[in-house]
Amino acid sequence: MTSPVPDPPLDFQAFYQHYHRAYLNYAYLQLGERTTAIETVESVFVQLLETWPEVLTQPSVQRYAYSVLRRAIANHLVLRHGSTALVETATFAKVRVAVRRQLEVLESSLGLYAAIARLPERQMDVVVMRFVLGYSVTTVAETMGVSTGTVRSHIHAARRRLAHELGVQYSKETEAEEIA
CATH class of the missing domain: 1.10.10.10 (Winged helix-like DNA-binding domain superfamily/Winged helix DNA-binding domain)
Known part of the structure; x- marks a missing residue:
């Protein structure tokens, strides 16, 4: 039997609530597909959550998280051999x-x-x-x-x-x- 997954830390939940919409809008403009944008942004937040204690040690949590988003978008664009939408x-x-x-x-x-x-x-x-x-x-x-x-x-x-x-x-x- 597996144990229940704990709730994300409150500071992460606040970060998610504050930046999710902006990240999603930005990803959609770059990728051109809502589903792809949602998947990309959610994977970014999963990655941030998995490394949240380390993320908090960064000089700027926002700058670091934004760079993770940009990298995810760039990787997706490279995989589809396309340019920004x-x-x-x-x-x-x-x-x-x-x-x-x-x-x-x-x-x-x-x-x-x-x-x-x-x-x-x-x-x-x-x-x-x-x-x-x-x-x-x-x-x-x-x-x-x-x-x-x-x-x-x-x-x-x-x-x-x-x-x-x-x-x-x-x-x-x-x-x-x-x-x-």
């Missing part, structure tokens, strides 16, 4: 939800999301969480385990890079309004 999933999610502004032309949004997908990893993550998923700077920072200043710095660099790539005027005034 961001272009497709973010475009249609953005149109459906209309989080920031109404997109004038689907064609131009495809170009924007394709350009976002080409950003360096951390810049892309910040832009996706902040502007596609609509999370606050504080939530993005907590989710990634970095400071709000780091998030703002990534947003600034990403906006400049996107403006250059898309051939649009870069405006620090507009950026200041949207980052907050």
Whole structure:
């Protein structure tokens, strides 16, 4: 007879409750399939639970956990020999939800999301969480385990890079309004 599985520690349960939805939304944007995203995120949380005492010794639990999530997503993408599904999933999610502004032309949004997908990893993550998923700077920072200043710095660099790539005027005034 096997003994019952004990409940996860309370701090793990709190961590799970706080970050599960953000991880799931992010994984879905990257993987493009809900079932795959759910399986990936659940496997990340199982891995974190199995090593929870060691996870708690990390300088930043959030940063460590986020790196486990990124690694799981990257491994899944390598196994399916594919690239991120961001272009497709973010475009249609953005149109459906209309989080920031109404997109004038689907064609131009495809170009924007394709350009976002080409950003360096951390810049892309910040832009996706902040502007596609609509999370606050504080939530993005907590989710990634970095400071709000780091998030703002990534947003600034990403906006400049996107403006250059898309051939649009870069405006620090507009950026200041949207980052907050």
